[in-house]
Amino acid sequence: MVVVDLERYAERNPWLTDAVIVTALAGGAVLGLTLVGPGESRPDNVWDAALLTGLACLTILRGRGHARTAVVVTTLCAVVTGSLGYLLTPLLLAPVMVALYWLAATTTPRTSWTFGGIATAAVVATAVGLDNFDEMVALRALGPALWLLLPLALGSSSRLRRAYVDAVHARAEYAERTREEEARLRVSEERLRIARDLHDIMAHHMAVAHAHAGTAAHLLDTNPQLTKAMLADLQATTTKAMLDLRDTVGVLRTGGVDDESLEPTPGLAKLPDLLTSCRSAGLEVACEVEGEPQELPSGIDLSAYRIIQEALTNATKHSSTGGAQLNLYYGNGALTITIGNSRSPSAPPRSKTVGFGLTGMQERAQAVGGHLTVNDVNPGTFEVVTTLPLQTHAAPLRLPTIPTSS
Template sequence: MAARLEQYADRRPWLTDGAIVLALLGGAILGANLATPDGDRPKNVWVAEVLAVVACLALFRARQHPRITVVVTTACVVTTGGMGYLMTPLLLAPLMVALYWLAARTSSATAWTYGGAATALVVAVAIGFHIDGSVLLRTVGPALWLLLPLALGSRSQLHHAYLDAVRARAEYAERTREEEARLRVAGERMRIARELHDVVAHHMAVANAQAGTAAHMLDISTETSRKLLADLQGTTSNGMLELRATIGVLRHADGADADTLEPTPGLAQLPALLEACRSAGLTVDLQTAGAARELQPGVDLTAFRIIQEALTNATKHSATPKASLQLAYDASRLTIRVSNETSDASSRREDHGGYGIIGMRERAKAVGGHLEINGSSTGFEVLTSLPLHIGPPALPYIATEPGR
């Protein structure tokens, strides 16, 4: 209920202030007509009533100019007290409201400085020049009535500051969530782009090499051409199946229809990859050092995709139909070395880097590994070091280099 009243007052400040002023004006006029305990009533009541009207009307500017309002209401109250009127809460009410707005709208130092001065003046007028047994009552009463709105106004200011801080923290948390969501979306886009690039680029490169070889051998050996075309059909079929599996994983990320999807590629599919390269005219010499270790799924996929991309580049740019693939296992890491001979032109193209090389670097970095590209006028080498066990995930790296 109190919260709704406060919201209503904030939406309609002039109407709220008008109601408060009317109520205070009625009380101030009533206080000006009260008699003292001895039955005496000061003369010139109309002057006190005029001062009460001025003090109440000044409250319309209390929100915008709290200091001036306190000065005006203090002057009116002190003048009324100097005329001999009893300092009752009815006469002090306009000053009390002004002190409340002063404490709620200004700093604590300003509020207590102005409030202390106003309280001291009112108490001094209340004491006057007659020191008797009622001096304590005439002193403590006005002081407490004037210090109360200062405390309430300070509490209101602290409450609003707390609400503003809570609102700011909520907005910051919302912005943080949005930023995190954007980073996740960017990372997911990069992952999708890498998967589609690896699938499409490899199979299309192999299919292009197979088609070119088949066309070249068509007039020389019909049997060889027939076998190459059969391999071409298998390459394109495998490419479509793997592309469908990749898109299926993205489409059914919640695990639905998981049984219908192909298994995630890994080094277990390496023989099929080497056979596809062989059918495209690239012979790969595979050498393994150390005992083969079972890899975590992320490392296994990363190793396969890096080898696939490196051999795809070798298929397109190798100066000879040969490439070398070396796998070296040790206690904690897997080292992959793919090398081939290149012509000067292809070597210069490799030096610039492209989406394929960028993708390999990103994959290696994502699992805590490292990838180096070593190119010269006669050879090209991809050297990768991958951990056998993945540590804490890193933030996604978004590449901005030009593509190949």
């Protein structure tokens, strides 16, 4: 059995619906003109009354879009019909009731109840009469008043229900739009994170590999044994780069990682390996730790490691003396990391356009509530200073021994 949604059908076919309503109202009006009160006879001017009720019914055809005009016209027709002596039953008041319903459903409460009150008062006054105040006056007034107030209440209820449904749809659309925007934001953040990781990993390994290859080429004729050692280091560096690249790209392909196949997330605990890698590429790093080392949250620990890695990678490529200074200071609720290296006085100044490496370091620092500055005012030095927050109650941590340069 197919259940037809009459309300939705009426909204899709308003003219057909209005034609059916007008036909029903006209049939009811013809019947209403034949009804008379007890002991009364039907008035003679039936054609005038029929013309008035027909006009009221035809007004309903335009009443959906002109509710105020429809209420005024149908009320005047009902008042004149009642003045001709006809009994104002619900059959004759039906056009007024339909017009009042549309008025309440499509306008503000103030407008609908103002027009409705005036129309009800006019109809009740006509039904009661000016010289017919007897014991039945209350009954004659109560009937038309109730019949006209009913569509006002129903129309207001329909308007409120429609407003509620519209509000629900609007909230649902907003929630859907918000979810889509949040999903796009998360995708963008993930792409940025992966781009930073790829840049940090590949830039470091390629800088070290470049240094190995250059040194091996320089020592090829004079020191074959050292050249062989440098080429072995180059092979290890490129192998590590490929493994790191595979693990990072594997996240994109599978949507996850195999915990057994990956190393722990790098942090300051791996700082000795990083310094060893830099020294094998020819960069002597002097490391100094001040204050009491503390255990860092994983996100801050990773950011600290990546910032040091990127800064030392830049030092490997641009240091004029083949050396760099790394200082870790724990104090005042923060970890301050300072990485500096010398520059050749003849080297061109740093471009005002920040590169991807410096941008990535700044983003990593800001992501965990820290900040990063680059100092290169002195033509002979280049220094990166990063301040990262510490946990308020962090447990002391014994850092592994950092190998010193020979």
